Amino acid sequence: MRITARGNILVIALLLMNVLLFSGCEWIKPGNVEIADAKKTEAKPPAPVVVDGTRTSYADIVEKASPAVVQITAVFKQSTNAEGGGFENGPLFPGPQMPSRGAGSGVIVSKDGTILTNHHVIDSATRITVEMSDNKTFDAEVVGSDKPSDLAVLKIKGEEFPFLKLGDSDRVRVGDIVLAIGNPLGIGQSVTSGIISAKSRTTPLVDNASFQEFLQTDAPINRGNSGGALVNVNGELIGINSQILSQSGGSIGIGFAVPSNMAANVMEQLLKTGKVRRGMLGINIQTVNAAIAKQFGMDEAAGVIVSDVKSGGAAEKAGVKRGDIITALNGEKVDDGNALRNKVAGTLPGTEIKLSILRDKKQTEIAVTLDEYDLGAETGAKAPNTNDESGDSRQDRKLGVSVQPISPELASRFRIPDEVRGLVITDVDPKGPAAEAGLRPGFVIVEVNRQIVESIGDMRKALESSGDGAVLLLISRQGQTAFVTVRP
Secondary structure, three states: OOOOHHHHHHHHHHHHHHHHHHOOOOOOOOOOOOOOOOOOOOOOOOOOOEEOOEEOOOHHHHHHHHHHEEEEEEEEEEEOOOOOOOHHHOOOOOOOOEEEEEEEEEEEOOOOOEEEEOHHHHOOEEEEEEEOOOOOEEEOEEEEEEHHHOEEEEEOOOOOOOOOOEOOHHHOOOOOEEEEEEOHHHOOOEEEEEEEEEEEEOOOOOOOOOOOOEEEEOOOOOOOOOOOEEEOOOOOEEEEEEEEOOOOOOOOOOEEEEEHHHHHHHHHHHHHHOOOOOEEOOEEEEEOOHHHHHHOOOOOOOOEEEEEEOOOOHHHHHOOOOOOEEEEEOOEEOOOHHHHHHHHHOOOOOOEEEEEEEEOOEEEEEEEEOEEOOOOOOOOOOOOOOOOOOOOOEEEOOOOEEEEEOOHHHHHHHOOOOOOOOEEEEEEOOOOHHHHOOOOOOOEEEEEOOEEOOOHHHHHHHHHOOOOOOEEEEEEEOOEEEEEEEOO
16 A cells, blocks of 8 residues: 555644643643643742852841831921022022922831931921831821931831831941841832941041941942941841941942940930930040050050040049040940940939049049030130240250240130140141141140140250150140150
8 A cells, every 4th residue: 555645744643643632731722822730830939048058148138127117208498499490490580499308218116116217317307208118108206316326216106017126236246247228319128238347436427526336337328228227137127327438429338327226225215205315424535556555654555545634524523634544434344435435425424433544554443423415515614824935936846846835816826725725836847757646737735745834844844854755745626635646
């Protein structure tokens, strides 16, 4: 029997149909397209966050933390639209005054709707709106705000809000992984990751009346992140994002957050009384460096040195003196002036503390009852200067400076406070040791080698006694005092 080519094709087609039918495949009819077993397919579980002991995702932390991070919109007092958005409101065609708006972030820290954010986010706002991650909005009330710490507490009405638990920022280590959550540049909630780069940082972005002990992180932080959350890998809030250092205005990996322990202290007081009370010693201090340690006969650089004592303040009443070196507070070692200041400020006024003092190479303890910190307090005035060589000036080649007793003309020229005594630097040799140590015209030399100098004669005697060694100066600059070592 001969099989034609057409017959071969027919046989092959029949065989293929049998294979399809017996293999269980469904015949797909035109116009009735279906995917086999689509309804029976189950969703795949999320990828594991830890593989072979290595974390591959932070999704679990973000899912836990992000609902508690909110966007804050603040409306401020009306201001003229100077930039203008069109002809009707441009500078050439003044229109009605328009309210200005600012955006930031905040963190819900209690299920009752208590929110932590930055003071600068809501300062002077006439209305504050909070938007949740699910787009629900609430009007917020300011419970209290504290400029020195750049923290504020808000409250929204409701209950059972998602919230973040505050962690212990003192236990944070440099190198720990952190996530920054906020609403940068108004684009919506965003998450970035990084590590803790440093602790107990201060920045030049605020004045001396501020209390800073920032956590530094390289997790990218941008405008709008202020008030947002810095969380650890346990999903705990360890900081409130506050500042960045940048020349461009965008993140360069140097961001700062207020540590959670400081935030907890401030929040507790604001919730109870609406204001923050801080303890104060009434001293100026600086961290002891190697040069100062050598001048004071110390084996190593440790502690903080008292460069000035406020008249009538808590420290003076307790017997603390200029030149004392504080080595411990309540038995806890002290090595940083800013850390000591913050610990004292974190203690309520009227509390008695114990300072371990090194004076004339002898260790002693002094009990001090803290005064209350006053943001507008001024150092008490001292008696006016009395100089036995008031008309003289002196060029000291050893230090490379020209000095002169303070006169009304010099006080006005260099803005020297009335209470400051000493010799004002009128000129500095740019190649001399004083210039190398950072001294500038207008600085006032208060002491030389721990001897008070109120005349040219006082300075001459103090320098003669030092020989050819380094000279320890107590310098006053715009009322702030500090020890400076000059090496001839």
